[in-house]
Amino acid sequence: MLLDYFHxxxxxxxxxxxxxxxxxxxDQSIIDSFIRQRASSNPQRELEKLERLRVQVITIRDNAYPSLLKEISNAPTVLYVAGTLKKEEDSFALGIVGTRKVSAYGRQVTEQFARGLAQGNVTVVSGLAHGIDAIAHTTALDAGGRTIAVMASGLDIIYPSENTGLARRIVESGQGALLTEFPLGVKPDSKNFPARNRIISGLSQGILVTEAPKQSGALITANFALEHGREVFAVPNGIYAMGSVGVNKLIQDGAHLVTDVQDILMSLNLFMIPEHIEMQVALPDNEEEGALLPLLSHDPLHIDEIIRISELPTMTVTSTLMMMEMKGMIKQISPMQYILAR
Known part of the structure; x- marks a missing residue:
């Protein structure tokens, strides 16, 4: 590696x-290409653009580089990241992939698994594409969990453009990150997608395919997972459904058949993730916080229900929840809906 030689x-x-x-x-061809690119590049201008877009550059030698990704033989040397990576928490991650042309069944099972994984403190990794990918990211965020979107382009070119809002939400929520190995300005060329898929696999302890036809790119990701020594999971479907051919073939070839998120958590021994992560949990500071904290879980609870169950005055509940959210004890994942923080 070049950096080895130059210490x-x-x-x-x-x-x-x-x-x-x-x-x-x-070798000569790489040197010639490097020198040509260097001649046409302006590092200072690129650095200013990265800073303006709040993009972090992480090399494989940096401590922040994802541990699981570093394990694969073809790990990218450089990553461009927008948003928040959490090295320890994101080491408990599962990739969810599938078809862009999702059916009602595919949507339902993807939401079921993404929600369950997020509530189990498993980071959901996918590719920001239409269909299964977008559903997986959105559901993880809605459940108060973390998600990483791996892109086949530079971070300044969101593809598909219809998912720009989702990409912005991932970054601004503090619940995840956009990640790519491609520099700013790189467009989503077809050859970039298999490269992206290997990163999805590399970041994950396993890959779940929820719905995929015969020629789906999700199957490429599953193959990478096998090469990387990661587990492959598939949700079965009816034999006449177009989206069943790919997943059913994976099951025939030895993928784990799963019908519930518990199947995955058990297979990967991910039941007690919080015990593996050193976390500082804020304790109740007063009687009101002590009364409200036991009422909350990873299932959203509306403030009206909190008021009803706690039997505390509305103003007391409102102000206490606000303080608990500021301390990081709880999260408001949608208007007036609260869950425990991670």
Whole structure:
């Protein structure tokens, strides 16, 4: 690796001459390509653009680089990240992939599994595409969980554009991140999607395919998972459904047949994730917080129900919930709906 030769001195590697690059072990074609790209690049301008877009650059040598992804043989050297990666929490992750042309059944099972995983503190990873991907991301956010969207383009080019709002929500919610190995300005070329799929697999302890026809790109992701030594899960469907062919073939080939999120949690031993993560949990500071905290769980509860069950005055409940949210004890995931924080 180039940085090995230059002892992690990025500036020295960038400014190296032809002879030094050859001594670093690069072949002639790579050196020529590197020098051409360097001549047409303006690092300072690129850095300013990254800062303006609040994009973080993480190299494989950085401590923030995802642990699971580093394990695969073809891990990307550089990642571009917008939003929030949490190395420990995101090491408990599962990829959910499937068809863009989702059926009512596919939507239902994807929502069921994404919600269950998110409520179980498992980060949901997908590819920000139409259909299954978007449903998985959205459901994880709605459930108060974390999600990572892996892109086949630069972070300044959201594809498909219809998911721009979802991408913004992932970043601004603090519940996840957009991630890619492609620099700013790179368009979503067809060859980029298999590369993206290997990252989805690399970030995940396993891959769940909820609905996929015979030629679905989700099957490519499943194949990467097998290459990476990760588990593959598939939700069965009727033999006459178009979206069943791919998943049923995966099951025939040895994928785990799953009908409930507990099947996945048990297979990957993910039942007690909070015990694996060192977390500082805020304790109740007063009687009101002590009365409200036991009422909340990872299932949303409306403030009207909280008031009814607690039998506390409305103003007391409202002000106490506000303080608990500020302390990070609870989250408001939709208007007046509250859950326990992670």
């Amino acid at each position: 992690d001195d990025v500036a020295a590697a960038w400014n190296a001459n032809w002879k030094e690059l050859a001594q670093a072990g690069l």
